[in-house]
Amino acid sequence: MNQRTWYKEAIVYQIYPRSFKDSNGDGVGDLRGVIQKLDYINSLGVDAVWLNPIYKSPNDDGGYDISDYLSIQPEFGTMQDFDELLLELHQRGLKLIMDLVLNHSSDEHPWFIESKKSKTNPYRDFYFWKQGKENAPPNNWPSFFGGSAWQLDETTGEYYLHLFSKKQPDLNWENAALRAEVYKLMEFWLKKGVDGLRLDVISAISKRTDFPNTDTLDFNETIRKYYSNGPRLKEFIAETRSKVLDQFPHVMTVGEGPGITPQNALDYLHEEDGLNMIFHFGHMFMDQGAGGRFDPIAWTMKDFKQVFKTWDDAFKKQGWGSIFLGNHDFARMVSRWGNDGVHWQKSSKLLITLLLSMRGTTFVFQGDEIGMTNTTLHSIAESKDIETQNGWLDAKRRGESEAEFLKKANYSGRDNARTPMQWTAMEDGGFSSGNPWMPLNKNTTKINVAQQESDNTSILSYFKEMAYLKKNNHALTYGSYQLLEVEDDRIFAYYRQEEKEKFMVVLNFSNESLNFPIAHKATKVIGNYDDVSAILRPWEALIYKF
Ligand code: ISL
Numbered sequence: 001m002n003q004r005t006w007y008k009e010a011i012v013y014q015i016y017p018r019s020f021k022d023s024n025g026d027g028v029g030d031l032r033g034v035i036q037k038l039d040y041i042n043s044l045g046v047d048a049v050w051l052n053p054i055y056k057s058p059n060d061d062g063g064y065d066i067s068d069y070l071s072i073q074p075e076f077g078t079m080q081d082f083d084e085l086l087l088e089l090h091q092r093g094l095k096l097i098m099d100l101v102l103n104h105s106s107d108e109h110p111w112f113i114e115s116k117k118s119k120t121n122p123y124r125d126f127y128f129w130k131q132g133k134e135n136a137p138p139n140n141w142p143s144f145f146g147g148s149a150w151q152l153d154e155t156t157g158e159y160y161l162h163l164f165s166k167k168q169p170d171l172n173w174e175n176a177a178l179r180a181e182v183y184k185l186m187e188f189w190l191k192k193g194v195d196g197l198r199l200d201v202i203s204a205i206s207k208r209t210d211f212p213n214t215d216t217l218d219f220n221e222t223i224r225k226y227y228s229n230g231p232r233l234k235e236f237i238a239e240t241r242s243k244v245l246d247q248f249p250h251v252m253t254v255g256e257g258p259g260i261t262p263q264n265a266l267d268y269l270h271e272e273d274g275l276n277m278i279f280h281f282g283h284m285f286m287d288q289g290a291g292g293r294f295d296p297i298a299w300t301m302k303d304f305k306q307v308f309k310t311w312d313d314a315f316k317k318q319g320w321g322s323i324f325l326g327n328h329d330f331a332r333m334v335s336r337w338g339n340d341g342v343h344w345q346k347s348s349k350l351l352i353t354l355l356l357s358m359r360g361t362t363f364v365f366q367g368d369e370i371g372m373t374n375t376t377l378h379s380i381a382e383s384k385d386i387e388t389q390n391g392w393l394d395a396k397r398r399g400e401s402e403a404e405f406l407k408k409a410n411y412s413g414r415d416n417a418r419t420p421m422q423w424t425a426m427e428d429g430g431f432s433s434g435n436p437w438m439p440l441n442k443n444t445t446k447i448n449v450a451q452q453e454s455d456n457t458s459i460l461s462y463f464k465e466m467a468y469l470k471k472n473n474h475a476l477t478y479g480s481y482q483l484l485e486v487e488d489d490r491i492f493a494y495y496r497q498e499e500k501e502k503f504m505v506v507l508n509f510s511n512e513s514l515n516f517p518i519a520h521k522a523t524k525v526i527g528n529y530d531d532v533s534a535i536l537r538p539w540e541a542l543i544y545k546f
């Protein structure tokens with residue numbers, strides 16, 4: 001596991017292009033906007049950029065419904081803009097990770113348009129078509145976005161499978177011709193010189209083709225048992241390696257995977273024929289009840305710490321972890337794990353300390369480097385997200401009120417992460433000169449890049465210091481991880497050690513002052529309070545070096 005590679009040392013900055021920077025005033029962030037902000041990105045001390053999907057798409061699910069894998073969404077720009085972006089990144093020594101969605105396409109993709117024409121169409125078998133059962137879908141699978149995972153299509157009277165929205169039919173990887181097409185499109189982007197791929201819901205590409213009914217009402221268990229980790233998964237991943245990826249040995253892959261567990265993770269990661277990393281959701285699903293995202297349950301710091309320990313243990317001998325505390329699918333990290341009120345600044349810095357000192361490749365989501373917070377929807381109509389809109393339809397059927405559902409959506413909905421980037425204190429946040437596709441968080445007047453760039457005590461300045469510390473101390477990348485204070489429900493503390501280089505990280509995840517003995521031989525190398533104190537203050541974060 002200690003074999004050194006660029007991607008293990010990398011800090012990856014995730015950009016949600018629609019909300020990053022609008023260059024032409026149409027209210028939608030775009031590739032030229034990213035180009036305009038390259039010096040900013042570079043100033044963070046990150047190594048790579050992960051771009052959420054930028055391909056042609058009807059945009060039913062934020063671009064995760066692709067209608068042409070080989071062209072750029074016109075709202076985002078042109079292929080020329082893309083090539084320029086890649087070149088400009090590379091000139092700055094930054095790498096590019098593309099987001100490929102290979103589990104499903106858009107229903108407007110030519111393959112699906114053909115597929116639905118007739119039962120004998122040559123593309124029929126690129127998707128999953130089944131007869132219904134007595135006027136009902138082929139089985140009882142629920143979709144991620146509410147309702148059944150099957151949609152009846154009038155033309156042939158059969159149902160097609162869509163684990164996500166009905167505009168995202170699942171691709172049939174059993175079909176060799178489909179797989180050959182997928183490998184071609186992967187090659188297209190890799191030949192352009194892209195440095196990495198994030199593979200969306202890769203855990204679900206191998207289906208249980210007998211489509212058994214799910215026997216549980218727990219959605220995350222349904223994912224684990226029925227949607228993910230299918231019988232041919234390893235074989236399909238191995239084939240992408242031998243047919244495509246092995247020609248590009250410098251390229252890194254990170255598989256996104258609801259349903260991946262510490263027990264089966266290594267199946268995805270074999271050195272010879274697997275991926276380099278996966279995203280697991282141990283901590284991200286910790287506060288979800290049986291109903292999934294809109295069924296919040298209580299969580300404890302002990303559970304949270306246990307997730308990091310379990311996953312670190314899983315990769316002790318083999319494999320490599322990824323560390324993230326938020327992305328475009330979840331609430332803002334400071335609103336979720338920190339305190340976005342009085343302790344907003346301290347707790348943002350504490351979470352950044354965790355992100356950049358835990359073993360695994362760091363992925364930081366745009367805006368988290370300045371402590372962007374959750375937004376507030378006042379009605380479901382304000383939501384831009386299909387998951388929230390459909391979730392509400394389900395909730396309404398269960399008899400919930402809009403106010404009740406809104407509370408949950410405001411806690412865990414994806415809109416929280418997708419408000420435009422806050423560049424300046426102006427009302428438009430410096431995001432767009434036009435009408436933004438989604439309103440900015442009102443707190444852009446206080447929380448913004450311009451202010452934090454000119455303040456050396458800001459969250460942004462702290463982020464840069466942490467990035468520098470990680471880059472210059474390999475123990476923070478490769479060193480072993482040892483959890484301390486396992487039973488404590490407020491303090492998260494651990495050692496990171498490689499040979500003689502040893503660090504202790506201490507994080508107070510609470511609004512209270514606490515006692516914590518610090519070994520006296522250690523020197524403080526970074527912290528979010530500038531003076532020292534005998535006690536651990538609210539949301540205090542410290543790193544000591546021995
Ligand atoms: O957010 C989740 C839990 O409610 C995840 O299960 C998430 O939906 C899942 O990991 C898949 O996410 C990815 O694929 C989706 C897309 O909507 C997400 O934005 C993407 O990250 C379908 O392509």
Ligand code: CA
Pocket residue numbers: 022023024025026027028029030075
């Ligand atoms: Ca634009």
